[in-house]
Amino acid sequence: MxxxxxxxxxxxxxxxxxxxxxxxxxxxxxxxxxxxxxxxxxxxxxxxxxxxxxxxxxxxxxxxxxxxxxxxxxxxxxxxxxxxxxxxxxxxxxxxxxxxxxxxxxxxxxxxxxxxxxxxxxxxxxxxxxxxxxxxxxxxxxxxxxxxxxxNRVVIYRKDLFAQAGITTPPKTREEWIADTEKLNTGGTEGIYLAGQTWYVLAGFVWDEGGDLAVKGADGTWKGTLETPQAQAGIGFYQRLQALGKGPKDADEAKPPQAEVFAQGRTAQLISTPGGAGAILKANPELKDKLGFFPIPGKSADKPGAVFxxxxxxxxxxxxxxxxxxxxxxxxxxxxxxxxxxxxxxxxxxxxxxxxxxxxxxxxxxxxxxxxxxxxATPNSPNWAAVEADNPIKQYMTRVLTGTDPATAGRSADAAVTKALSGN
CATH class of the missing domain: 3.40.190.10 (Periplasmic binding protein-like II)
Incomplete structure (x- = not known):
């Protein structure tokens, strides 16, 4: 990919x-x-x-x-x-x-x-x-x-906004990340911009919980695994983090382009490859020297968060x-x-x-x-491209973020993922 x-x-x-x-x-x-x-x-x-x-x-x-x-x-x-x-x-x-x-x-x-x-x-x-x-x-x-x-993705952040919030070092754990993002949500600042369908980020949270998007069974067939407790824990953390910003729940990071949102100057963090900083600075050169980077935090300080x-x-x-x-x-x-x-x-x-x-x-x-x-990496199936074509994972995320029970939404998404991986 x-x-x-x-x-x-x-x-x-x-x-x-x-x-x-x-x-x-x-x-x-x-x-x-x-x-x-x-x-x-x-x-x-x-x-x-x-x-x-x-x-x-x-x-x-x-x-x-x-x-x-x-x-x-x-x-x-x-x-x-x-x-x-x-x-x-x-x-x-x-x-x-x-x-x-x-x-x-x-x-x-x-x-x-x-x-x-x-x-x-x-x-x-x-x-x-x-x-x-x-x-x-x-x-x-x-x-x-x-x-x-x-x-892979990292967190791009505003050093000046972190300093204003009294945050002297980037977070190392998920809970520190949540606490710092809550601190940043003051004075008109958006703690983080995270669109609701940024599924590669969700995948990292699911992997951190020991789960996956799909698995290969003993019989050689693949099936979706978004209904599992691990996936539900992953979407649960995504939901907590996403709620600390104003990102749309029914779109991905490209709609609108998240770098342009960040460049408006009121957002403290976004998740992107480091190359996203170039797009931010092109849209707002005044942010030069104000941007920093840190790995996506993991569940414990000794290991960064999983990334695609x-x-x-x-x-x-x-x-x-x-x-x-x-x-x-x-x-x-x-x-x-x-x-x-x-x-x-x-x-x-x-x-x-x-x-x-x-x-x-x-x-x-x-x-x-x-x-x-x-x-x-995404599940190593020769048919994985068929999953991404219509991407039921994105639809699953929007459903959960707008109130659908994660297990119910996961069951529906798993059926679509399994069908795509079967080649039918």
Whole structure:
């Protein structure tokens, strides 16, 4: 799933002959034999994932380290990408490397067209991968998607309004967060702006309670789980927090755009990716130097709140004619050097927790990285996209916030989620 408000182009470059024996020496584990003769590696990167400059530097560096290699990096639009990738995976001439949303991996792996890279996990330091990227990349115990970068929500707050309310440090627990938000609801200030259908935020609260949005049964079928006590506890906390602001109960954070609401100057907090600060400052430059960031608080001070990890994984199609060379591209993009450069330039969370220091000095990205250690992904069903299409979770939230019994609303939502996940 592509992280909102985050995420250019590289032009084709030089020429290559990569012998299969050379590639076998620099890659670990058995992978498909590369086609003989000159090869050009085709890499699909999504629009705005990284800057032109980053891609140009990566291309030059990779080709210098792999003499004769040609990288043809082609920029793809997010709109309509699902069908395009599905068609490519079914073809006999797929790209060699494809960037995909982390929650899309299961859907693509189900086609049988994605190469299993499980034997590469140790070499890529998979033990330290961010769970919200690594977990959806693994399907039926096989690692098809290699984590590339992540982004998750944090709390953006007004430092000046916190100070006026006597709050000297950001809250570390949910209850501290509620208490501080109540303090901020004075003198015409809105303690927090939280729209009623911000379902990724709700998901975090449900995960904190030990629940989920849907689970896979022993028989292999998926079913919604919003009627469970854990989900009811999660929506209960959401209801308490949402009531401390004036956000609409029947809309999400895009209607109206929450950054524009915050920019009006009367709101103390909102939940967004750090990139949301740019939209706020564009609408109201006077808020420059007044914005701060902290991880979404958890149930206890020793662990931040659970967050949805959006971002991208890298996959290698089965029909790639140069799988060994393709793996070298994945290895480089996921390695220390380019993960660190991407974190600094794009303010993304690197794919491994051990690289968090790369974000030092960037307050928003550092808060995001701190929260990423408790990152999660949506249920790893190949049909999850069907749930999001009509999204009964949003409807469930509005019903609860407007007075419907959570169990009753959850039962109805579960039926819709279960039907969507069944593929019917």
């Amino acid at each position: 592509r992280p909102p408000a985050l995420l250019s182009t590289l032009r084709p470059a030089l020429a290559l002959v990569l012998g299969a024996a050379t590639l076998a020496a620099c890659s670990s584990g058995p992978v498909a034999q590369d086609a003989a003769g000159p090869a050009k590696l085709t890499v699909w990167i999504m629009k705005d994932s990284v800057s032109d400059g980053f891609l140009q530097r990566f291309e030059a560096d990779f080709e210098a380290g792999h003499p004769g290699t040609t990288l043809d990096v082609q920029i793809q639009e997010w709109e309509g990408i699902g069908q395009k990738v599905t068609s490519a995976l079914a073809s006999k001439d797929a790209p060699d490397v494809i960037e995909v949303g982390n929650t899309q991996v299961a859907q693509y792996a189900a086609s049988g067209g994605v190469h299993d890279l499980s034997d590469k996990a140790a070499e890529l330091d998979g033990a330290h991968w961010i769970p919200g990227l690594a977990d959806p990349g693994k399907v039926d115990g096989k690692q098809y998607g290699i984590p590339w970068y992540a982004a 990890t959006g971002g991208s994984d890298l996959i290698v199609p089965e029909s790639s004619r140069h799988q060994q060379a393709a793996y070298e591209v994945v290895k480089a993009l996921g390695g220390d050097k380019w993960q660190t450069e991407m974190a600094k330039e794009m303010s993304y969370v690197p794919n491994r927790t051990t690289l968090a220091p790369a974000l030092a000095g960037n307050e928003g990205a550092a808060a995001m990285a701190a929260g990423a250690v408790n990152g999660h």
